[in-house]
Amino acid sequence: MSELRKDPIVGRWVIISPERGKRPSDYASRKTEKKEGFCPLCPGNESLTPPEVFAFRKDRTDPDGPGWNIRVVPNKFPALSSEGETNRQCVGIYDKMNGIGAHEVVIETPDHGAELPNLPLSSIKKILFVFKMRTEELAKDPRFRYIVIFKNRGLEAGASLQHSHSQIIALPIVPKRILEELKGGKRYYRDHDRCIFCEMIEQEAQLGMRLIEENKDFVSFSPFAARFPFETWILPRFHASSYSTIRQPQYQTLAEILSSTLKRLDEVLVEPPYNMVFHTAPIMDEELPYFHWHIEIIPKVTRVAGFEWGTGFYINPTPPEQSAAYLREVALS
């Protein structure tokens, strides 16, 4: 079983996952070619994934066979395992616990070559609904404290399979980055009695220069202190701390802005590898006045070097105002 370990200095948890057990020789050949050919996520190969936990299927088709449009399966090589107790313990100055959690794969389309933003809006809406539905299901497990929804596109962004998919991980701890956002949001709220994200949305809408797109419910912009070229955030314009508060008409507006924002990135950066992560409040929390759920999209177009790792201080060679201008100007078909 994998293990969760806490760095005693800065309090960061890591998953030590020896099941994925890589030997030095696995790292020594640093291949970056795309693997083509056989795909375990394609229709017809359902028996090669663990049994599905959910699917949108054509009538009268059986689970774990073809006929699905969206299919959710446990990850075959999960970073965390769902059986057992967390069993928190100290080893001298160190804290650790069992690697308990859930790790699911959302196969977004049966079409091997299709990409998320180019799916019909009706499909993207269903994917967004599946994210919420699986989140709510996993949140019922009392061992879990946090659920991350994310998508890696392209090998350079860490996607080992090309077939369009997202992932959901349920964790027994709240990750450091989210704790920092909660803390920062709380501090601002205490001083100003307002949500800092709401403030930011207002300021960006007024200034316009980092704005990419907006609709009735959502806005996308390049953040003021963007760490990466073309880093892009999508936020609800209304205050809500948790993704699972999303309601029916908002699936449509979120699907629209997500699709067009990703299309803009594909156009400007020529189908870049990217990571997309949903930042939402921890499971147990009530609606929080100081936190605001949002999506962060980071195209992988630069290499993060020693300076960045060592300091948590990033060098971004493209100002967000420039990124936003390029992205705004795309003519969407």
Place this chain on the structure above:
Amino acid sequence: MSELRKDPIVGRWVIISPERGKRPSDYASRKTEKKEGFCPLCPGNESLTPPEVFAFRKDRTDPDGPGWNIRVVPNKFPALSSEGETNRQCVGIYDKMNGIGAHEVVIETPDHGAELPNLPLSSIKKILFVFKMRTEELAKDPRFRYIVIFKNRGLEAGASLQHSHSQIIALPIVPKRILEELKGGKRYYRDHDRCIFCEMIEQEAQLGMRLIEENKDFVSFSPFAARFPFETWILPRFHASSYSTIRQPQYQTLAEILSSTLKRLDEVLVEPPYNMVFHTAPIMDEELPYFHWHIEIIPKVTRVAGFEWGTGFYINPTPPEQSAAYLREVALS
């Protein structure tokens, strides 16, 4: 001029560096081949770098000509500029300041093909001395608060030049990661009246399973909560918060452990790309009882994916006990 901007939520500073001005098309071609051929860091090409700020040279050779063994020059494409004032200001909810700082390149050897760990110990000692000497020089500038010494080896680790070199950046702020280490160290010191790094060194020496090497003054081990396979730290066994406290006999013992630790990584991972960063106390601080300078080495053998970026929570497929065992067992020539 570049700009420093602060994320208003988590307080992270970034350098927005439009001088390095990259357009989308620069990112769209994601080439990873090594550039061969002309090298601006080689002897004979001194006129192609800015004038040297320091060099170890053969007698009677002129600055900015051949005859040097180690040469320090300002970065030709600096992330920060040394002219002007920081001029801190607010823009609505955002903080920014001018991108004031220094960015130097330490060319470690005139030999284009040589790698740091394979240089004679006498040369490595001199490089370590140069790090201290330049740090002390830059620390005199009242605009600077922090100095980072780091090395990127290999294109995948962000090195744009193959010729062996390190970099020194002086910053007008203390980076977030260092602030976190200072805060974590301070908290532990308050509760236990001891340096957490000293505690960690003691515990690792007793347990032995994550230990890689030790000598009279230094120790190298794989940290308990390693984020990455083969992540390796080197620490002085004596308490010292700042690298600039290093004294004469310690250059020898540090050169020894640095050389052999890097040789072990080269052997086990077949000359991996890596980042190496010196973590030291901020400039103005006196000797701190709760912080302990150290070197972090991160081989770039996995890709950091969406989950990690989104959460600050890492998945490491190789337990540090295994990394350490592989590294310990290397027969050094």
